[in-house]
Amino acid sequence: MKITIIAGARPNFMKIAPIIDAIINAANSGAKISYRLVHTGQHYDKKMSHDFFKQLGIPEPHANLEAGGGTQAEQTANIMVRFEKELQENPADLVLVVGDVTSTMACAIVAKKMHTQLAHVEAGIRSGDITMPEEVNRMVTDAITDYFYTTSDVANKNLEASGVTGDRIVFVGNTMIDTLLKQTPRFIRPAIWQDASLKPQQYFVLTLHRPANVDQEQQLKVLLDEIVSSVDGLPVIFPVHPRTAAILDQIGVSAPNLHMIEPLSYLEFNYLVKNAKAVVTDSGGITEETTVMGVPCMTLRDNTERPETCTIGTNELLGTDPKAVKPAMAKLFSGNWKKGSIPELWDGKAAERIVNHLINLN
Template sequence: MKIINIVGARPNFMKMAPIIEAMNKYPEQIEHLLVHTGQHYDEKMSKSFFDDLGMPKPDINLEVGSGSHAEQTAKIMVEFEKVCLQEKPDLVIVVGDVNSTMACTITAKKLGIKVAHVEAGLRSRDMSMPEEINRLCTDVLCDYLFTTDHFADENLAAEGVSKEKIFFVGNVMIDTLLKHKQMAAKSAFGEKLGLQPGRYATLTMHRPGNVDNKDVFEGILEALHEISQEVPIVFPIHPRTRKMADQFGLSHYFKSGDEIKGIWITEPLGYLEFLNLNMNAKLVLTDSGGLQEETTVLGVPCVTMRPNTERPITCEVGSNIMVGNDKNKILQEAFKILSGEAPKGRSPEKWDGKSAERIVDVLLNLF
């Protein structure tokens, strides 16, 4: 069985790493190639993630680079078609919900190649999010859908997907977290920065709904500034967020330099560095998807600054609280946590570090 594994952005690396490791246990049955579309590529950061996760260097890099959603998707399709025609795989595996996920799915299917989607069935019901469009298109086309929780199974069933295509395997990103948790703890990255466990917060924020409107962005920053008077907030700032803060004249909310106080910005961090920060934080504030899952397993309270989530399991059983971008709700929930009223939460079913093994077992049986 010849498989092409697709990655396009850093969150994909975390999901693909354990799958590749599981495939390597069956060299006689599985031949696999790793294709990096180059959708998000930063030499320093990508190398850091590949090194941290112990991933092999990509066999092929399409080097499509940045551009509008249409440009990027089109470039990936053109270049990936050449790879498929040359390599003639039996299966293409895509993960997550980035443009590479959808583009490679469409390309493979038009060539009659079967496609499997890892992390299928997640739905936010928010069509203003490009990721939601990518998820819907990908899941309609895929032959095998590997899901993380019961909500995803229910979403696919409601959309008319045959039960034979759906496989509940758990969360591969948690495979990566559990494997590297001890290594991240040893790195003591937070302590090297002068942070004391449980006495700081971490922040990620980049979504257009939060940073592209000045009034909304400033309201969030006002709330974060107030929180940062109680505990410093460490913010590995996203390039998009930095750009919009400069454009709106809001950069004065951020602190940098040696003294950690207020909303303290750093450059983007490697996987182990950021995991170390999050596992020792008092709380995490975010508008990302993956952090909602990671904090649930780490047992760290998470305040999600979005009106919806494609990962409701993290609210049902985990430590995730949805607040939208309302300043007062952000403050209310953050100060509850700081005063000791944090949700405890527990890990969802099959988030046990063995999801990738289940995926490979299914593929070996199918092929």
């Protein structure tokens, strides 16, 4: 069984690392399985890519398509053209895509048009918000996938509702949590810990990148003002996405307790998350990590494709109205934030289940 694994952007790397480990372990034990790692180059600056590969122990990609950025259409087209050539030159029995980035959808389409079996890790999750590029990527990918590896019963039900038969749905758990649990002992204290004199549970971590929160300058300014004024003077550590940095430069937001820093490596960022009083974010993946680490999480979105982080975990949806921040902070400081628990099969063994299934397809 020859597997081509696709990685394109930072969220993918945490998901493929344990799968590659599991394939190598299975092959070393005599299983007839091998992999070829293709990096599309959707993200390829040092912080977004190279450092992640090194920290997570991911072997160097067999190929880098160097597709680069551009508009949604340009990026999708570049990836498709280059991956088609890659797959022609290096045929696979199955192409495995993860998550919901542009590379996921683009390579899925190419694989199916070249009559190659397709598996989707993190299949079936839905936000219900078709204005999100990621939602389009998920829907298109799942419309043509052969094998669906899911993280939750909600995802299973979403797929069943769309007509996918149960024999193609494999509930495996969450490979991103495989990586988190493996790497927790290796977390690195970042420089900002000393620079801002941080103490455990006495600061907040903030991440923002979605258009609804960062594209409108006034909305972003009001949101940041609301956050920094609602945290009882505690430090707010804000690793700034490059896209957001340009907007922040224009509006000139500042506060004594707001620390805007460069993006952090995986091991540094999760050190901060693990020791934070709470996380304020508009990211989906971070809500999964906070749930497993038992850290309160406030999500500045109207919807989520990971509802189990709210119904089971430590996450709450606040919406995009800045006025929702103060009541949520009051709830946190009063000690009334829910404790949460860990969803089923988020146990560090998802990748093993995926590879066992792949081996049995032979």
